[in-house]
Amino acid sequence: IDAFVAVGGGSSMDTAKAINVLTSNGGNIMDYEGIGNVPKPVYPLIAIPTTAGTSSEITNVAALVDTKSVRKYVVIDNKIVADKVIADPEFTRTVPAGVTAATGLDAITHAVESYISNEATYLTKYNSLRGLQIFYENLPKVYENGNDMDAREKMMLGCIVVGFGFSNANLGLVHAIAHTLSAHFGLAHGVANACVLPYVTAFNAEKCPNEMIEMAKAINLPLTGDEEKDKFALANELGRMVKEMGIRPLHEQGREHKITEADFDIIATDALKEGPLHFNPRQDVTKETIIEILKKAF
Ligand SMILES: [Zn+2]
Known part of the structure; x- marks a missing residue:
């Protein structure tokens, strides 16, 4: 793997951030809950948003749901910010x-x-x-x-x-x-x-x-x-x-x-x-x- 490309809305981009963390850091994504808990660097990430709303393409946040305890939680770390963003409205035309x-x-x-x-x-x-x-x-x-x-x-x-x-x-x-x-x-x-x-x-x-x-x-x-x-x-x-x-x-x-x-x-x-x-x-x-x-x- 050279890099990750996240294409989609907030959930897709957040999922890509989470997979990126797991690929280079291992373990369970809940191990990294909170602020600044991702120890190792992650792969480069290119974010291509297909909705205009979440701002996930520029944030250091991945919002996730723990389906067992039924709660939403976040992994916040500057390491998971996208390296490049392609913000092209053409991707939102058919939304x-x-x-x-x-x-x-x-x-x-x-x-x-x-x-x-x-x-x-x-x-x-x-x-x-x-x-x-x-x-x-x-x-x-x-x-x-x-x-x-x-x-x-x-x-x-x-x-x-x-x-x-x-x-x-x-x-x-x-x-x-x-x-x-x-x-x-x-x-x-x-x-x-x-x-x-x-x-x-x-x-x-x-x-x-x-x-x-x-x-x-x-x-x-x-x-x-x-x-x-x-x-x-x-x-x-x-x-x-x-x-x-x-x-x-x-x-x-x-x-x-x-x-x-x-x-x-x-x-x-x-x-x-x-x-x-x-x-x-x-x-x-x-x-x-x-x-x-x-x-x-x-
Ligand atoms: Zn929101």
């Missing part, structure tokens, strides 16, 4: 509207969560905000017309812009809940994020109204000048967008098992153990908070 919407809404989630993250800096916020603008403007165009290659190109590059933001500032409560929904019910990552994004954004707006208004202004949402109302403008708009993009509410999701309200307890319990939660602006997240959010998303 169906539903997948375009889900992956694009994942990128919007990355932008919003990293912008308000505890770890956000001037530099990461610049990338997050610009990424939000690019996706907000171009995702609806591509959803309507998959052959709009100008908009597809902007999304492909926007994915890298926002990737610079969130891979340094990290994510938050949306991803904590989404990882759990994907691990338990097989929901696609972008769909799981989109289901809870508007409600978590409204929840976080109480802590960071200024940032919420900055994001709303950046995408030209109409504002009233009343902070109490304007801090929810982004959350409301995201709710509208998610609906318009055909993302069905939580009770209509689920691959093998339908999600019911009886599942909320275990989802909330597991989401509280998720790493991204450490970076959420509101740290007063309890099991009840998450159950409330799930009820709204249901």
Whole structure:
């Protein structure tokens, strides 16, 4: 083997990163869970994304699912970053509207969560905000017309812009809940994020109204000048967008098992153990908070 070539969406690229680690380091991939636990160098990796959303082509993360303990976990190491990226929008031309919407809404989630993250800096916020603008403007165009290659190109590059933001500032409560929904019910990552994004954004707006208004202004949402109302403008708009993009509410999701309200307890319990939660602006997240959010998303 001279090198690995990863062609596909986030899961394909993350799988290639994991196989690359195992080929040169041996053992079980769970041995490398966490940050900086890959001891030996890995083979060169060329990433060719076929969706615009995950930013896996530029991140040092491989997100994986442990099917035994039913949880999502990550291997984070600078050694696993792709050496070359071919970001050609032509590879996304035939992506169906539903997948375009889900992956694009994942990128919007990355932008919003990293912008308000505890770890956000001037530099990461610049990338997050610009990424939000690019996706907000171009995702609806591509959803309507998959052959709009100008908009597809902007999304492909926007994915890298926002990737610079969130891979340094990290994510938050949306991803904590989404990882759990994907691990338990097989929901696609972008769909799981989109289901809870508007409600978590409204929840976080109480802590960071200024940032919420900055994001709303950046995408030209109409504002009233009343902070109490304007801090929810982004959350409301995201709710509208998610609906318009055909993302069905939580009770209509689920691959093998339908999600019911009886599942909320275990989802909330597991989401509280998720790493991204450490970076959420509101740290007063309890099991009840998450159950409330799930009820709204249901
Ligand atoms: Zn994501």
